[in-house]
Amino acid sequence: MFAxxxxxxxxxxxxxxxxxxxxxxxxxDYARGKHRQVDDRPFGGDEGMVFMPEPxxxxxxxxxxxxxxxxxxxxxQGRRFSPALAAELAAQPQVILIxxxxxxxxxxxxxxxxxxxxxxxxxxxxxxxxxxxVVIDAIGRLQEGxxxxxxxxxxxxxxxGLLDCPHYTRSDSLGTDGVPPVLxxxxxxxxxxxxxxxxxxxxxxxxxxxxxRLELSPEDQKLLSAFRAALxxxxxxxxxx
Ligand code: ADE
Numbered sequence: 001m002f003a004x005x006x007x008x009x010x011x012x013x014x015x016x017x018x019x020x021x022x023x024x025x026x027x028x029d030y031a032r033g034k035h036r037q038v039d040d041r042p043f044g045g046d047e048g049m050v051f052m053p054e055p056x057x058x059x060x061x062x063x064x065x066x067x068x069x070x071x072x073x074x075x076x077q078g079r080r081f082s083p084a085l086a087a088e089l090a091a092q093p094q095v096i097l098i099x100x101x102x103x104x105x106x107x108x109x110x111x112x113x114x115x116x117x118x119x120x121x122x123x124x125x126x127x128x129x130x131x132x133x134v135v136i137d138a139i140g141r142l143q144e145g146x147x148x149x150x151x152x153x154x155x156x157x158x159x160x161g162l163l164d165c166p167h168y169t170r171s172d173s174l175g176t177d178g179v180p181p182v183l184x185x186x187x188x189x190x191x192x193x194x195x196x197x198x199x200x201x202x203x204x205x206x207x208x209x210x211x212x213r214l215e216l217s218p219e220d221q222k223l224l225s226a227f228r229a230a231l232x233x234x235x236x237x238x239x240x241x
Pocket of ligand 1: 072075100118121122123124125126127128131132159
């Protein structure tokens, strides 16, 4: 499950430059007994299986480079993954991510081994691996030297807590139809203003929760007011008498 994204684009480059390293471990390698069993039925009887604590403790013990290495469990019960948490993890010399499967992991792993549980969103995946891949990708991008120049420039527009503006490029079949004229004007200051306004406007339309956390400058407020004023009237909103 990890082979694909580790071999593509920015993450591949960062690994090749040894800016960061990803090691994937199979829990079964740390299980004892002939069958190398890692899961069992839960006490109290319930549907499904639960990861047994021993293989998880043994695996963490084997791969941990320092007692200070934080251990996280990917689970829908976790703290929501965020840019702040990504930055926190990216700053660590080593991070261990445990991927749950089945119905979960013996709670004593959570109590005694895990620093925190991390959820990537309010939906249930069939395992923690894809969630871990999301976390690894986000950590990889934040390594010093991972982004090339154009990626860094683009990143800035996300770092400020706003959604990205729309992008257009050459199209043989569509020509410049539907492309905002300002983008063809060559006026770089006007283009920069337009992009900022689109970012503000889209964030206001789609993610007002993000906007509430920001303190907008007077210029930003003006750009947003103009964006709102230029919107077509909302058909669901009754006209004021
Ligand atoms: N495992 C299953 N669902 C998950 C989610 N939403 N986030 C993190 N880990 C998970």
